Amino acid sequence: MWRGLWTLVARAARGPRRSCTRQGSGAPAPGSGATIFALSSGQGRCGIAVIRTSGPASGHALRSLTAPRDLPPARSACLRLLSHPRSGEPLDRALVLWFPGPQSFTGEDCVEFHVHGGPAVVSGVLQALGSVPGLRPAEAGEFTRRAFAHGKLSLTEVEGLADLIHAETEAQRRQALRQLDGELGHLCHGWAKTLTKALAHVEAYIDFGEDDNLEEGVLEQADSQVRELELALSAHLRDARRGQRLRSGAHVVVAGPPNAGKSSLVNLLSRKPVSIVSPEPGTTRDVLEIPVDLAGFPALLSDTAGLREGVGPVEQEGVRRARERLEQADLILAVLDASDLASPSSCNFLDTVVAPAGAGSPNESSRRLLLVLNKSDLLPPGGPDPSPNLPPHLLLSCLTGEGLDDLLEALRKELAEVCGDPSTGPPLLTRARHQHHLQGCLDALGHYRQTKDLALAAEALRLARGHLGRITGGGSTEEILDIIFRDFCVGK
Secondary structure (H helix, E strand, O other), X not given: OHHHHHHHHHHHHOOOOOOOOOOOOOOOOOOOOOEEEEEOOOOOOEEEEEEEEEOOXXXXXXXHHEEOOOOOOEXXXXXXXXXXXXXXXXXEEEEEEEEOOOOOOXXXXXXXXXXXXXXXXXXXXXXXXXXXXXXXXXXXXHHHHHHHHOOOOOHHHHHHHHHHHHOOOHHHHHHHHHHHOOHHHHHHHHHHHHHHHHHHHHHHXXXXXXXXXXXXXXHHHHHHHHHHHHHHHHHXXXXXXXXXXXXXXXXXXXXXXXXXXXXXXXHHHHOOOOOOOOOOOOOOOOOEEEEEEEOOEEEEEEEOOOOOOOOOHHHHHHHHHHHXXXXXXXXXXXXXXXXXXXXXXXXXXXXXXXXXXXOOOOOOOOOEEEEEEEOHHHOOOOXXXXXXXXXXXXXXXXXXXXXXXXXXXXXXXXXXXXXXXXXXXXXXXOOHHHHHHHHHHHHHHHHHHHOOOHHHXXXXXXXXXXXXXHHHOOOOOHHHHHHHHOOOOEOO
16 A cells, blocks of 8 residues: 555656745755655554655745645644645645754755644645655655765664664664764764874974974884774774674574473573474574564574484484574573483483583684573482582473573573673774775775885775774765665665
8 A cells, every 4th residue: 555655646746847046945946965764754544654755945845835824833732723725625634844954954955744633634744745746755765865864874873873773672772872962973084084194294293304393102102002992993893893883683593402491491581482392302493583572682593403323314404504503503502301410311312412612611713601400390309409510500301491591691691692791891893894994994904004105004094994984984985875874764
């Protein structure tokens, strides 16, 4: 329905146009850019729908649809009757807001129509806007792209806005807000300022090195600034994957011997019956993946086949895929049957998976692992710890839910290490292009240190500064911008 509606609107927007001259504030200027419009709120029936315009004809469009015809006070909501500009047919009684540029989201003249959210009302208002000369339907992300073009948002802030729109967990929301507030952009601007100062020192030495008026130690100051910046960039690049995991989700693999309760744990954490649960060993024969919110962090949860030998070819392929996923995991949830720890399959799993991963004491070279002893409800009440010699572990009953809160708290701490804590610390690098340009900047600084030619050293600093500029939007190519803005919906 909405696709057909948008086709009608686009057709109306391409209809006959009459010439339009400026008559006071809000009329389109000859030769000016197109004015765009779109439904900015969610599609479907709702209490209130928001339709917005941006461009030089926004004021003219508002006057064409409303009575009285004068523009309302800037940034003040006014109740107006909306009518079709050609037929005069009433469409809705709506709140309208007028945002004259440059004090608007896009930096252009903007209008918002807050109409009742029924499909017929939204359809009527969109078709009415399409009949106003100089207006056309917006493309995906075009409002935000205009905000970027007018300097209202940097490229990192645009990415933060996109991440905020798509955020599904608390951690993603916090990180997106920090980036939208400009923290990553301000950090890059600070680094660029340091490079600009170092470049000025080097070029001053090139131009005036033989003059007595030049301050002593100019090159030494530049070298010191470059060394400090290299340390800062290296620290951020070491944590580069954390921000990307926070944006796209950490890979959490549930593994263990057959019948340990892996599928039950996946169902418990995902809060829905994703995996088939059966007392028969080997029920899960392939990798089943589901995106989940684990303690506020995004994760891709993988249920895997029970690890054992000597089974049929189909299950053996499932075991091979399970081991492959273990190699790719950011965090392993190792599940054992608390009532069957002495079995050969449990002992083999402890020796081949838990021990090599260094459970309980992760470091830079080891995989993170949480050892979970499931089926604690089968243990005698008040009895001794069934596994005093095991690495640190958590007791859980997927049947009763006992121990789930402790597991979620442990997951929160582990995922904060894997993804980074968006509430504290420096801003994270959430995209591969951030990492690419920071690495390019660091490489250029390496060339600066190695070269003996001052002209080449200055060029290396310019190259490094260019990489930082591309993170926030300076010198970005159209292809990169197209990729970034296409993730937005129409109307944003």
